[in-house]
Each structure stands twice: as C-alpha cells, then as structure tokens.
Amino acid sequence: MDTRDLKVFVAVYETKSITRAAKDQFLSPQGCSKIIQKIEAELGTSLFARNHFGVKPTPQGDALYRRAQMVIRLLEGVKDEVEAARALKYTLTIASTQGVSEYLSLAFVRDFAESHPHISPRIMESPDAIAKQRTLDNVAEIGVLGGPVDLSVFHAVPFTSHRPCLVVNEANPLARKAAIDYADLDCQPLAMVSREFASHHLVVNRLANAGAHVDIVMEATELDLCHRLAEQGDAIAVSFDFAAWGGRRAHTVIRPFADRSFVWETFIVRKAGADLSPQAQEFCDFALAWVADHRADLFQWPGA
Structure with missing residues (x-):
C-alpha cells in the first residue's frame, strides 16, 4: 500500500462509487477495484459493502479513512519540504581582493551556475587587509588573496599567476x-x-x-x-x-x-584549522579547474 493506493481509497470513500472514483483518479473501474481489493487483502478486512447503488464504507473503512487522510497529508508535506529544500540555494560568501572579478567573469559565473545550481556565490571585493580579516572573522568562508599569504593563519592553495x-x-x-x-x-x-x-x-x-x-x-x-x-x-x-x-x-x-x-600570484585561502563546507569545496574545485582550462584565454600575453 502506498500513497497512490490511499488516494484511490479516499476517492472511493468520498464518492461512494467505484466508477466516479476511477474517473477522478484517471483509472479504469477495473483498475480502481483492484487497488481496493489489494488494500483489503493487506489489511485482512473488508472496507466497503457493495450494493447496486455503489459502495458503503464498513466501520473498518471509516477507521482507515481517518488515518488515510492524515498519512496523505503527512507524506505530501514531507515531499513539499524536500522539494523546498532542494530549491534552496546555499549562499557561499567569498572575500576577494579587488580585480579578481575581472577574470572570474560572466562566463565563469554562467558555467558555475549551470553545473552547481544549488550554490549561490557572493563575492565581496575589497582591499587585501579587509578581505583577509573577513576570512579570519568567518564573515567569508573562503578568500581569494594576493600573495604572499601568511601560512600561520591561512591554509592556501595557489590559484592564478599574473604578469x-x-x-x-x-x-x-x-x-x-x-x-x-x-x-x-x-x-x-x-x-x-x-x-x-x-x-x-x-x-x-x-x-x-x-x-x-x-x-x-x-x-x-x-x-x-x-x-x-x-x-x-x-x-x-x-x-x-x-x-x-x-x-x-x-x-x-x-x-x-x-x-x-x-609575477603576482593569488591564492584561494581559508582560515587555518577551519573545515570547508561541501559547497565551498565544490566552488574551489570548480574555480581551479575552470581557470586551468581557460588560462590561455585569460592570462596569456598576446604574441607570447
């Protein structure tokens, strides 16, 4: 017995008719009858008394109806909550030295959004000192900073190198x-x-x-x-x-x-000892791979 079966049962109970319930549930009357018989077999009891006017619920049918409505509402509520959670985006805050957005361009944002629709990056550009402090204060989960980086307070991964x-x-x-x-x-x-x-x-x-x-x-x-x-x-x-x-x-x-x-190097950093969320790790992995794939377009000196 599943939610679909219970909805068919409720339709039969409320219409007092196999034919009308079948129509409401987009089933044939035979298919609707089989579902009711299946539920009755599982419960080991009769849910409806049949007569030439239609069907009449038994006391067991009345009891199941009260429970069935609760179960359907509960399961549909769970489904709605799961769908809502799936629709929510994780906001990933990134503290960045100014200029990074010039090469993490619209193409980067578009490609990341297409492959990671559940993550919404929020890049806060500022002078290096502010970007560093935002990362240390956990205002931002990760930072993109210009080198050199103080490895006593940051864990750093090389990101880009510029001339x-x-x-x-x-x-x-x-x-x-x-x-x-x-x-x-x-x-x-x-x-x-x-x-x-x-x-x-x-x-x-x-x-x-x-x-x-x-x-x-x-x-x-x-x-x-x-x-x-x-x-x-x-x-x-x-x-x-x-x-x-x-x-x-x-x-x-x-x-x-x-x-x-x-050369001037930039690094993706996080506060030393801090763990990255799965979403932050996904962003870091994507950013490193994307920049590597587009390095020739972004940073190659024309004619070099």
Missing part, C-alpha cells in the same frame, strides 16, 4: 621599447593601485630593490583609473595582464617588464 605590465601613452618614449627595465621607471610619474593592496607593495618593493626612485602621482582603488591617466599622458600606469588587455584604452600601448620572473 605585471605597464600601460604607456603611445607618445611616451617608453612606448617604443618592447619590454621595460626597472631602471626605465626611475623618477617616472606612476599611477598604480593604492597601498591597501598587496600588489602595490609588490611593485614598489621590486622597483626600489632595483634602485629605481619610485614617483607615484596617483594611487587608485581601480586599475581603470590608472589606465585613464596613461591615456591622457599624465602618468605611466602599473597594471596587470588581465586588467590591461581586458580594458585597453585608446592611444596607449601595453608593455611587459623585461624581468619575466616578476
């Missing part, structure tokens, strides 16, 4: 060079991301260690503002491959550093 580059106005003499040496930037007006970002210190330290005098005329929270200054010829923008090529501006050229060992 710093320069966006130069085409009238600037440096635009004629195929690659830029650190010494070329000595006392040059530079525009770069603000010191709130780890990538800022990566660039400044590399230039200073090479002996170049670093003259920063603008710090910005968005690289596009730096690119705009380069377009106007007011500064050389220190940028990164994905941002420079993705938002290329008129009257500018993009030049790599001659030092090919100069």
